[in-house]
Amino acid sequence: MQDHPLIADHGLIGDLRTAALIATDGTLDWFCAPRFDSPSVFGALLDPVRGGRLATHPATAGYTAKQLYLPDTAVLITRFMTEAGVGEVVDFMPIDGHHDRHRLVRLVRCVRGEMTFSVRVAPRFDYAREPFETHLAEDGVVFQGARSVLTVRLIREPGDARAATGVDGEGDVHAELRLRAGEARGLLLETGAAGPVSAVPVAEALRLFDETVDFWESWLGRCTYAGRWREMVNRSAITLKLMTYAPTGALIAAPTAALPEQIGGERNWDYRYTWVRDASFSVYSLLSLGFTDEALALGRWLRDRVDEQDGKDGGGPLQIMYRVDGSSDLTEEILPHWSGYRGSAPVRIGNGAAGQLQLDIYGEAMDSLYVAGRHGLAPGHQGWLAIRDLADWVAANWSQPEEGIWETRGGRQNFTYGRLMCWVALDRALRMAAEHGRPAPLETWRRERDALYTEIMTRGWSTARQAFRQHYDTEVLDSSLLRMPTVGFITPADPMWASTLRAMEKELVTDSLVYRYDPAASPDGLRGSEGTFSLCTFAYVSALAAAGELDRARLTFEKMLTYANHLGLFSEEIGLTGEQLGNFPQAFTHLALIDAAVTLDRELDRHPRAAARRHTVVAAR
Template sequence: MTEAAIADHGLIGDLQTAALVSTDGSIDWFCCPRFDSPSVFGALLDDERGGHFRVRPERDCESKQMYFPDTAVLITRFITEAGVGEVVDFMTPSGREATGNHRLVRMLRCVRGEMSFEVDIAPRFEYGRRAHRTELTQHGAVFSTDALTLTLHAVREPDDARLAQVRVEEGDVRVSIDLKAGDVRGLVLESAADGPPREIRVAEFQQMFDDTVSFWRSWLARSTYTGRWREALQRSAITLKLMTYAPTGGMVAAPTMGLPEQVGGERNWDYRFTWVRDASFSIYALLRLGFTEESAQFSGWLRDRVAERVGGEGGPLNIMYRVDGSSDLKEEALEHWSGYRGSRPVRIGNGASDQLQLDIYGEALDSIFFADEHGLQVGHRGWIAIRELLDWLAEHWDQPEEGIWETRGGRQDFTYGRLMCWVALDRGIRMAASHGRPAAVDRWRGARDAIYDQIMTKGWNAQRKAFVQHYASDVLDSSLLRMSSVGFVAPHDPMWASTLRAMDDELVTDSLVYRYDPGASPDGLLGSEGTFSLCSFMYVDALARAGRLEDARLAFEKMLTYANHVGLFSEEIALTGEQIGNFPQAFTHLALIDAAITLDEALDRTASG
């Protein structure tokens, strides 16, 4: 079979791991017990060998999918000639203590007429590399390996014969469930269960649902945002929360790995880790929505990373970490998997973790500064770590690096990296002044001013009348859309206006924006890629700041049409409009939030004169 389209999935999770559920009722991706653990269900990357947990009607049907309002509870509806049924999927939220115990809850309902569901549970442990044992019991089944055990509990009422049609085939479990209008039954798949399979009553099942709904609605109610596009921002906020590892506050770039930037190509990366860049953006975006608790936890995660590596070889920060803060991300390929629609290699780990990317210091300090301005002040130990980081940066900013796009074609003097070094030093200077903290401010100011002069002379290309990707090229780069948002250039500066016009002509297609032209600036990889949704939302933000409000609003509204059926965005949009790359992507949803708030505020200012 062909893997289900990337966009044909909704996301559920429990704040320590997550799963993707397709519109035809199949859990095609699930790693356990953490986001970055090996997969148990991986049909999204190999429908034949990856493993799945499928629930679907026996008859031909039409399916639709939606979220239960204001929650992360996903409902897949099936419509047949005989009746209408639903599969309600969710994971019961985990706490802040790391645990191996996780529950995938699948509630089956018949809402009209009759429906017979077929259930196929086919786990493939450790990316399909580890065989498992299957034991069928009176109340369910147990799938086990030496490293992980999954327990299947049946949901039914006393004297219920609806789960009698159960069989085991080559280690997989298949179940048939017949329901009539009003019937509710289901299955709970639990890792590290405290005992054997047990019979769960419908009332207890319903309580799991009610508690999960209550959790998400209580959390979402803390948002203070009341502006335009509120529903889209709330869905983005829930999505970001689903991608956050609660024990540490680290946010994964995406809960998936290996989904291609070009179908059939080699740009297939593992995104199940926490990038300093993404975590920094999350502080800024979530604070603007009013989620101070999450912002405080992310700030703490960032400060811990700064403190633990000050004075280390290669710089104070790695560019990415595992969700627990460790940094072992050795990259390897899963040769036995075919990849999403033939896109190989399927990589686990990430070799870019050893790269030098100087922009991360600016993103980290910009977010810490923003949090500090909003009452999340840095303590003494945090300031000492920041001070040492900026002392290092003042000495090392002027060197080639791999850049924000993690190119594998050699280091360059990237303008964006220099820009964010300027930001880091500028924010450090401001924090030292506002709190009277001890620091080598004169030294930092000298480095900051030298960066400014260098960008204005070497990063500006007089022939292109635009700021360019790196000093040795005339290539445009959409990462530089942030130049006005971080305060490096005035939004109405003629140099910035001409840069935006150049990007309009070369990088923008309708509302969609390419990162850069890999043909003009080789990045060490074969193939092409789609437009980057992150960059498309950054473009909206830049247009709004430049006063081009009609252009900004139209571009934003068009971008919203590229979301999938439940409001989720992957990393990129192909020429066909298909979502490609890892899914859903945190960076895209963070940029959506920022662009919407910036545009909403600009429209309000215009309306009020």
């Protein structure tokens, strides 16, 4: 089996409808079209033999490769250094607004000396389940399947000689590009209906490059963040934008599927969908950076999901996740013919957790709508009716056992975090009704909110552990509860919270990295273990900062930034030796990074002596 690039050895490009992952060796090994959640065109990330790839690299061995983003953009540059010269592969996707047409430009250029590039185009439609035919033309090639088509057009100068190409027994196309310093050629890949295969002049490719750069620089220019970690926050903002489906405003959890939480394990999920939880968190994060249009679009997406559900059969008015167009069919299936990332099978597409009951999503959704309202995005009449219906449902149904935030598959429990966020849902509904003078059953909501508070403080508290616990029938700790002071349920100075934080640090924190919970102590219905959860680490930073422990918060944040990849991107988890695990890049992680940076900036500005104090490295926990 061929070696996989590491999960972290990738950059992300996209056109706000779909995205592609490109490894540091110039291999495009993950691309789905026409949408994030569509079947794959290239999938070598999950099977290097059967998955398909677009490979471009020096034809000679012994090269060194480096990768960077053009500053303040989503244009990815992979640089190759050899004894004969230096070359670059520049990848980007123009933002043109077409729903069905997606263009990926790969400019190949020599910047010093001379270089011959080897090119291989090997698509595998529908997760390598759809056969295709290869049709060579003078100016490119068409890969035609029964339902899919990929057109590859050459980027070249008028008068160039016919490119030397060949087709192998798999239908893959091989070619070589010989370039001298200052020359640029390349490929333009286009999905959708097949058309005439005409060459793309280099000048046209450069025009698309300029337009794409202008788009990203203009978009990022709206960011209002001016804090201490601007580069990392800006990269996180661009990454979140890349994972936003423009037609609906939906934010996917990650552009990948089935990347493992443990190498060789079974915790391999499809994250190419929009979670109500992630979308809700992102409203707050985007507003904190000044991106009101994106926050408003997500708020509308959330309201549409509430409007279209009826809450029958005890399932709740919201499903926990949806496709990017708002549809709810996420049937999970396994691809038995794919080996998985580094042998991590099964490879799953679709997500069977979509039908779970997770009560926390109602608090996160309501909190985001409340925050949006305080930023001038208050709901209209129909929006308020939808919010009122949601709060009514929470008031009547919060006492149900549920699956919890981590989508465990070990059965329903009375999760403390779910109860906490139901408290948030009713608390924010009460606040919105009062602040905007909206009609509502205030006494019912207030009664149920206060009952939730009492229950959490009694049944959610473990006297033995002197800490809030994962659910009522366990002594296990859960780092989701790091958000208790953030949502205003408890003050950071409360002795019960200080005791909980110390207990979490003793059990869930390792060298500043934070586990979600201990699977060995809290069976979740799945085999194997997992790494530390990057969202929780950034939440820990925010909790420390809110508690006034600014030195520790800042050091933890800075240490966490060292686990980013070479481009500033994070996956879902960090493994024992510091490797990135899980789907990549992970929206939740980048949202939490933004929130931690904003929180730290605010607290450091309030305490300038702490901000100016020289920090010392403390012993690892």
